[in-house]
Amino acid sequence: MRKDLDGLTITMVYGDKRDIYLAKRLIEINANLLLVGFDRNEVALNFKELKRVQFFQNLIEPAKKTDIFILPIPGVDNQGFVKTTTKNSFQLTQEVVKSFKSHTLILVGIVSPYLLDLKEQHNLNLIETAELNDLSILNSIPSAEGALAKAMELTKITIHNSNSMVIGFGRVGITLARMLKGLGANTFVAARNIEQLARALEMNCHVLDLNDIEKKLQEMDIIFNTVPALILPKERLKLLNKNCVIIDLASAPGGLDYNAADELGIRSYLAPGLPGRVAPITAGNILGTVYPRVIIDYISKGRGGVTNVC
Structure with a gap:
């Protein structure tokens, strides 16, 4: 089984500070990141890390390019707006979802009725990570x-x-x-x-x-x-x-x-x-431990057609 995420393009949408530490971990294991709604200065990447990162203020462009689409743990509300601690306003619309590749995998902590409806309409590859035992226990x-x-x-x-x-x-x-x-x-x-x-x-x-x-x-x-x-x-x-x-x-x-x-x-x-509020570093590192395993396991089983990056 592969040990890193080399060759994968991963979109992350900012929710709270734990996402910064998850992003850093994904870069460490060679993912190419498309960061939506992140503060470039707060992420504080070095020159080598920046080569693997692009910053966006919309969902459409990264949606077209991504293999993995990571929403914040709280997910989206019942109008599709991403739940975030910032003033950013990003909506997961039909247009965004239609831009995904057929094999794109969505990771989200909590699946709202809105997101579940999108999943059923478009046959999305979706994992509700809050239901994973290891993540929930940690x-x-x-x-x-x-x-x-x-x-x-x-x-x-x-x-x-x-x-x-x-x-x-x-x-x-x-x-x-x-x-x-x-x-x-x-x-x-x-x-x-x-x-x-x-x-x-x-x-x-x-x-x-x-x-x-x-x-x-x-x-x-x-x-x-x-x-x-x-x-x-x-x-x-x-x-x-x-x-x-x-x-x-x-x-x-x-x-x-x-x-x-x-x-x-x-x-x-x-x-x-x-x-994410009281211990963002620990919480981000927990995600950085669990999410790569979930992604690699998903790919290794040939789900969603992401076998070309193995």
């Missing part, structure tokens, strides 16, 4: 650390000896619960899956079924939600003590009724995309 580290940092900022107590609840016990939930235990928190885990609850119990966490969280909500100092559904409606929020802080790591619109939280005076913070 990303759970900066996600959990960022959530803890935000909780420390918003509370007036220590994590140590706090009553902290983790709702959901997937990749992020497991890492978060382990860190909370390490910091000395009284850690509660709420989940539906009986195997997840068994694992939480093995980690010496207090466990409860997701349907029974009302029994413990009043005791909580901090709640970390990882479930992308309305887990904390107004009826449940009314049970919380007024000093409770909620850190919501679920993708927008999150897992609680924010209007009700404001009305009740409960501090809450919607915090998706934490890796």
